[in-house]
Every structure is written in structure tokens, then in C-alpha cells.
Amino acid sequence: MNFDWSVVGAHRDALAAATGTTVLLTVTTMAIAVPCGIVVASLRLYAWAPLRAIATAYVELFRNLPLILVVYWAFYVLPIATDLRLSPFATGIAALALNVTAYNAETFRAGIGSIRRGQLEAAMALGMSRTQAVRRIVLPQAVRRILPVLASTWVSLFKDTSLVSVIAVTELAYVAMQIRAQTFRVLEMLTAMAAIYWLLGYPQAKLVDWIQRRYAVTE
Amino acid sequence: MTFDLSVITDHWRFLAYGIGVTVALAAASGAASLALGFVVALARLFGPRWAKHAVVLYIDSMRAVPVLVVMVWTFFALPILTGLTMRPFAAALIGLTVHLAAYAAEIYRAGIESVRPGQTRASLALGMSRAQILRRIVLPQALVRMLPAFGSLLSVTIKDTAIASVIAVPELMRQSETLAGQSFQPIEVYSFAMLAYFLILFPVTRGVDRLYRHVAHLGRS
Amino acid sequence: MSRRAKENGAKIIRYRGVTKRYGAFEALSGVDLDVHAGEVVCLIGPSGSGKSTLLRCTNALETIDGGEIEFEGAQLPRDERALREVRRRMGMVFQSFELFPHLTALHNIAEAPRTVLKARRAEAEDRARAMLAKVGLSDKASNYPAALSGGQQQRVAIARALAMEPDVMLFDEPTSALDPETIGEVLSVMKALADEGMTMVVVTHEMTFARRVGDWVAVFDAGRIVEQGPPRQIFDAPTTERTRDFLSHLGWHGATL
Numbered sequence: 001m002n003f004d005w006s007v008v009g010a011h012r013d014a015l016a017a018a019t020g021t022t023v024l025l026t027v028t029t030m031a032i033a034v035p036c037g038i039v040v041a042s043l044r045l046y047a048w049a050p051l052r053a054i055a056t057a058y059v060e061l062f063r064n065l066p067l068i069l070v071v072y073w074a075f076y077v078l079p080i081a082t083d084l085r086l087s088p089f090a091t092g093i094a095a096l097a098l099n100v101t102a103y104n105a106e107t108f109r110a111g112i113g114s115i116r117r118g119q120l121e122a123a124m125a126l127g128m129s130r131t132q133a134v135r136r137i138v139l140p141q142a143v144r145r146i147l148p149v150l151a152s153t154w155v156s157l158f159k160d161t162s163l164v165s166v167i168a169v170t171e172l173a174y175v176a177m178q179i180r181a182q183t184f185r186v187l188e189m190l191t192a193m194a195a196i197y198w199l200l201g202y203p204q205a206k207l208v209d210w211i212q213r214r215y216a217v218t219e
Numbered sequence: 220m221t222f223d224l225s226v227i228t229d230h231w232r233f234l235a236y237g238i239g240v241t242v243a244l245a246a247a248s249g250a251a252s253l254a255l256g257f258v259v260a261l262a263r264l265f266g267p268r269w270a271k272h273a274v275v276l277y278i279d280s281m282r283a284v285p286v287l288v289v290m291v292w293t294f295f296a297l298p299i300l301t302g303l304t305m306r307p308f309a310a311a312l313i314g315l316t317v318h319l320a321a322y323a324a325e326i327y328r329a330g331i332e333s334v335r336p337g338q339t340r341a342s343l344a345l346g347m348s349r350a351q352i353l354r355r356i357v358l359p360q361a362l363v364r365m366l367p368a369f370g371s372l373l374s375v376t377i378k379d380t381a382i383a384s385v386i387a388v389p390e391l392m393r394q395s396e397t398l399a400g401q402s403f404q405p406i407e408v409y410s411f412a413m414l415a416y417f418l419i420l421f422p423v424t425r426g427v428d429r430l431y432r433h434v435a436h437l438g439r440s
Numbered sequence: 441m442s443r444r445a446k447e448n449g450a451k452i453i454r455y456r457g458v459t460k461r462y463g464a465f466e467a468l469s470g471v472d473l474d475v476h477a478g479e480v481v482c483l484i485g486p487s488g489s490g491k492s493t494l495l496r497c498t499n500a501l502e503t504i505d506g507g508e509i510e511f512e513g514a515q516l517p518r519d520e521r522a523l524r525e526v527r528r529r530m531g532m533v534f535q536s537f538e539l540f541p542h543l544t545a546l547h548n549i550a551e552a553p554r555t556v557l558k559a560r561r562a563e564a565e566d567r568a569r570a571m572l573a574k575v576g577l578s579d580k581a582s583n584y585p586a587a588l589s590g591g592q593q594q595r596v597a598i599a600r601a602l603a604m605e606p607d608v609m610l611f612d613e614p615t616s617a618l619d620p621e622t623i624g625e626v627l628s629v630m631k632a633l634a635d636e637g638m639t640m641v642v643v644t645h646e647m648t649f650a651r652r653v654g655d656w657v658a659v660f661d662a663g664r665i666v667e668q669g670p671p672r673q674i675f676d677a678p679t680t681e682r683t684r685d686f687l688s689h690l691g692w693h694g695a696t697l
Contacts, residue, residue, distance in 0.1 A: 064374070064420035066381035069392055069412055076405035121501050122538035122597075126552035126604060127528035129520070136555055140542045159285035166385065173287060180295075190296040194288050201283025 256323025
């Protein structure tokens with residue numbers, strides 16, 4: 001049993017680029033999924049019944065499907081359904097965004113819904129318009145509740161980017177496993193892959209803890 | 220574009236086998252992670268200092284590393300280290316369990332810590348031992364509070380079994396991949412897979428909601 | 441000032457045949473009541489008898505299904521914008537205080553003057569400080585609600601409503617959620633307000649307060665006013681069985697002041 005850890009160093013450029021892709025996937029997906037999540041949450045909270053039902057169906061659907069299946073489905077079905085030829089990267093983003101938007105929508109909806117009605121009433125009793133009351137009283141409180149959950153979703157998303165490796169997006173998992181296949185240094189490459197995820201993910205997890213402590217809600 | 224369902228009906232046994240493996244893997248890793256998670260939680264709450272640190276490191280690591288990576292490493296790398304050969308199902312089971320147990324441990328811990336200290340004080344005043352208090356007073360209340368989180372974890376467990384397809388475990392995702400590839404009918408096959416997963420998962424999440432509403436009052440102190 | 445003298449004052453609020461339904465349940469079944477300028481009107485009665493509902497209909501947090509409510513001579517408008525104007529002239533204090541947890545005591549009070557009255561920040565904060573002094577909490581200006589006791593929070597809530605310089609103050613069981621020790625501090629503030637001549641409508645279970653500070657008491661039961669009159673009548677010589685029942689249930693056995 002001999003190990004050759006130099007293979008990791010030899011491929012550090014490829015690994016670095018792959019890590020960058022992972023980060024890019026995460027950032028791009030969140031950039032899409034936060035505004036879209038707000039839209040869907042608003043539909044669920046305020047739109048008329050048919051739109052509300054569609055929004056709810058969307059959220060329930062994507063919360064009850066494995067992400068890896070959504071990735072495959074996006075890869076095989078989207079081109080046929082939409083006549084677009086998307087790159088694996090774009091397909092990966094599409095699948096991830098569809099998934100995370102649903103979770104975000106639920107987070108936003110629950111966050112806003114958790115603010116007691118009395119707060120809105122007290123604001124309106126003082127003569128504020130509904131818009132003013134929501135903007136100055138409800139939303140600031142909702143944001144405090146939403147932020148920790150959003151941070152947690154971010155970390156999950158970061159890990160889930162590994163799943164788009166199955167459609168050959170050149171992120172960390174895919175590239176690491178390619179190198180493993182080429183060099184046959186299985187233990188070294190897989191351990192390196194795990195280590196890189198750990199090095200990036202561990203601080204993020206700790207950051208989420210800090211955010212949750214700081215924004216802990218005391219009634 | 221026509222929807223040709225015959226590919227599903229012709230190979231229903233193949234797909235049903237996949238569903239069976241999915242359920243088996245979910246149940247086995249679910250049960251195992253509940254057990255392991257409990258031990259880990261106890262170690263964190265009541266164990267010696269070094270155990271607490273080890274546990275926190277373990278839990279945070281599982282929060283940092285994707286399930287895919289854990290499963291792949293368990294299947295390909297662990298055998299090299301240990302010299303044992305590993306079957307895909309076993310590797311998936313071990314990988315999933317180790318990953319999920321970390322989350323289960325956190326749920327146990329949060330649940331136990333959320334029971335008011337007054338409950339423990341009252342029990343001590345009555346002369347109960349710590350073990351008795353945990354078993355008869357704190358855990359029953361805590362378990363009720365943990366239900367929603369565990370329900371959520373069960374949902375995640377079922378969804379994560381699909382990742383085992385990457386290490387060739389013949390669960391539903393893998394079977395669907397194989398069938399889609401051979402039949403050149405990915406739309407029908409993957410749509411079926413989506414329907415199947417949804418029909419399995421949706422009742423689980425709804426059922427947990429219902430169950431919790433039923434027993435929520437038992438957990439309030 | 442006795443009730444008789446205040447009767448000659450303007451009618452600030454008039455309720456005529458006010459009805460309110462929640463589905464099949466009738467919360468208010470034809471309520472008639474007048475509130476004159478400078479009066480303290482106390483609404484008492486069992487839980488669920490409609491007292492709080494009437495209060496919430498007064499500033500249109502709920503809409504009535506029948507009858508009419510007049511405020512300062514005009515019926516409550518239906519238009520949301522006009523309603524906001526009306527709400528600015530009414531102050532409401534809630535049982536659960538409903539202070540804004542993300543703002544300090546000072547900013548809680550200054551918020552509405554800034555947002556609704558478009559007052560400048562310095563001006564709003566000066567007014568807020570004055571209100572805080574009025575309720576005896578000047579030293580708590582930079583505290584967040586979570587750091588205040590229940591009684592302190594309620595006093596800040598009163599100051600918050602007063603900062604809008606309302607013509608009438610509506611109190612919805614202001615002391616029901618308070619510890620016995622802190623009830624007194626809130627009632628003192630309310631009494632001082634009454635002495636200054638503020639028109640007040642108070643839903644309360646504090647019978648001693650109603651007896652001492654109230655000018656007019658209305659007894660509610662099942663959505664109706666079963667008896668109304670000066671405190672002396674209601675508490676010492678009630679004319680209806682229901683009132684007698686209600687008071688004796690509370691352990692009230694005639695004037696003991």
C-alpha cells in the first residue's frame with residue numbers, strides 16, 4: 001500500500017479552477033434563487049387563489065424531489081421541452097436554482113408569517129399605511145428570522161453543487177474524480193477532494209452558527 | 220411529442236426493485252443514524268471533555284462535506300485503507316448513516332436542551348436519579364419537540380438515497396438512469412421517477428406535520 | 441368633573457346599533473353608546489362579551505356589519521386612506537403591548553411621528569423624550585423592549601400612542617397581561633391622563649380603576665350592553681341581574697372604598 005500525495009500538488013491548478021467553479025455555481029444559484037424565492041413567497045402570501053395554488057404546488061414539488069433527479073431531468077428533459085441547448089453548467093444552475101428557490105420561498109413565507117399580527121395592527125393603529133407598516137415594522141423583524149435560515153440554505157447549496165458532477169459540470173467533485181480515474185490514485189484524490197470541501201465548508205458552517213447566535217430571536 | 224408509457228409498464232419489475240432498494244436503504248440508514256446519533260448526542264451532552272470536542276468536530280465536518288463525497292470516499296477509498304472489499308449497498312449505508320447521524324445528534328441535543336431546567340430541578344427534588352430523569356421526564360418531552368426535525372431528516376434521508384446511484388447501488392435513481400439510457404426514453408422514465416419519489420416523500424412530510432399537531436401539547440412545559 | 445357636566449361636551453364617539461359577526465357567531469348585537477369629550481368610559485363584562493371587539497371596530501382594525509360608528513361628528517370612512525387619517529387621531533394600547541422589538545423605547549415612540557406625520561428626526565425624538573418623561577421612563581430611552589418589564593413596556597406603549605397627540609385613547613385590557621406589582625404603575629399613568637382631560641375608552645377587569653377613574657361604565661354580555669351608567673350606579677346599585685351576577689363572580693360586594 002503506497003501513497004503518492006504529490007498527485008494532488010501536480011493537479012493543483014485544475015483543482016483550484018474546479019473549486020472556483022463550485023463557488024461560482026453557489027453564488028450564481030443564490031443570486032437567482034433569492035429574488036425568485038421572494039416572488040414565489042409573495043405569490044403564496046398575497047396573490048389570488050389560482051396563482052397561490054400554483055406557487056404552493058411548485059414549492060411542494062421541489063421540496064419533495066431528490067436534487068440529483070432534478071439534475072438528470074433538467075439535463076435530459078429541458079433540451080427537448082424548451083428546444084434550448086444549454087451547457088452542462090447552465091443546466092446545473094437551472095436545476096439548482098429551481099430547487100433552492102422552492103426552499104427560499106418557504107423560508108421567506110414562514111419568516112414573514114411568523115411576525116405576530118399584533119405588530120401589524122399596532123403599526124396601523126398608529127396611522128401607518130399597510131405598506132409603511134410592512135416595510136418598517138414587519139420586514140425588519142422578518143429579516144432577522146430569515147437570515148439564519150438563508151445562511152443554512154447557502155451551506156447546503158454549497159454541498160449540493162457536488163451533485164451536478166453527474167452531468168459533467170467541471171466543479172470540484174467531477175474534476176477530482178476525473179483525476180482519480182486518470183491517475184489511479186484513488187485514496188489520495190478522494191481524500192484531497194474531501195479535504196478541500198472540508199476546508200471551505202467548515203468555516204461556512206461556523207459562520208452560520210455565529211449568524212444564528214447573533215440573530216437569535218428573543219420574544 | 221408522444222408519451223410512450225410502455226417503457227414503464229414493460230419494465231415495472233426493474234423499477235419496482237429500485238423502489239424496494241430505495242426504501243430499504245432509507246429505512247436502514249434512518250434507523251442506524253437515529254441510533255448512532257443518540258449515542259453521539261449523549262457523548263456531547265454528558266461525556267468527558269475530549270469526547271465533546273471530538274463530537275463537535277465530527278458534527279461540523281459532516282455539515283461541511285457533501286453526502287456524495289462521503290459515500291464515494293467510503294466506497295472507493297475506505298477499502299484501500301482497510302483492505303476490506305465493500306459492496307455498494309454497504310458503502311452507501313455506512314456513508315449515509317455517518318453523515319445523517321451528525322444531524323440526528325444535533326436534533327437530539329436541541330430537543331433535550333429545550334426542556335425547561337425546572338423540570339430537572341423538580342425531578343431531582345423528588346429524589347430521582349439523573350438517568351431516571353432523562354429517561355422518564357426529559358426524553359419523553361424532548362422527543363415530541365424533536366418530531367418535526369426528525370420528520371424533516373427522514374425526508375432528507377429518502378432524498379439522499381438517490382445519491383447512492385453514483386456508486387451503482389441499484390436503487391430507483393440508478394434503475395431509472397439505466398432504463399433511460401437503454402430505452403432512449405429519458406422523459407418517460409425520469410418523469411416516472413419524479414412521480415415515484417414525490418409519492419413516497421409527500422406523505423412523509425405531511426404525515427409528520429399531522430402527527431406533530433396531534434402530540435404537540437405533550438411536549439409543552 | 442362629574443358625568444353630568446361632561447355630558448354637555450361634544451360627543452367624540454357615537455355607537456349606534458353596532459353589529460359585528462364572525463361567520464355565524466355574532467360578537468356584537470346592536471351596541472349603543474356615547475363617549476363625550478374628556479370622559480373616561482370603562483367597558484366591563486365577561487370574556488368574549490364583545491368589549492374588545494367594539495374597541496377594535498372603533499379604529500377600524502375590524503369592520504362592522506351593521507349600525508354606525510361616528511367619530512367627531514362623521515361616520516367612520518370606508519376608504520383606507522381616510523381611515524388612516526382617523527387612526528392618527530385615535531391612540532390604541534394593546535393587552536400584549538406590541539412594542540416593536542427591533543427598536544429602542546425612544547425609537548418606538550418616535551417611529552410613527554416620523555413615518556406618519558413626517559416629522560423630522562430631531563423633532564420626533566424630542567417629542568418622544570417628552571412622552572417618556574411623562575410616563576416616568578426617561579432613563580429607559582435606549583433600552584430595547586426585551587430589557588423592560590411588562591409594566592415598563594406598557595407605559596412605553598402608552599407614550600407611543602400619546603406621541604401622535606390623539607383626541608381619544610383606546611385601551612384594550614391594558615393590564616391583563618401584567619404582574620400584580622406592575623399593574624399599579626400603568627394604572628397611575630392612565631389616571632394621570634384622565635385627570636388631564638383625555639377622552640378614554642378602557643376595556644378592563646380592574647374594577648377599582650373603573651370605579652375611581654371612570655365617568656361612565658358599560659356592562660357587556662354576549663355582544664350587548666346590558667347596563668350602562670355612572671360607576672356609582674353600576675358598582676353600588678346595579679339595576680340588572682346580569683350586572684349583579686358578573687360583579688359577584690368577581691368578588692365585588694358593593695362599595696368598599
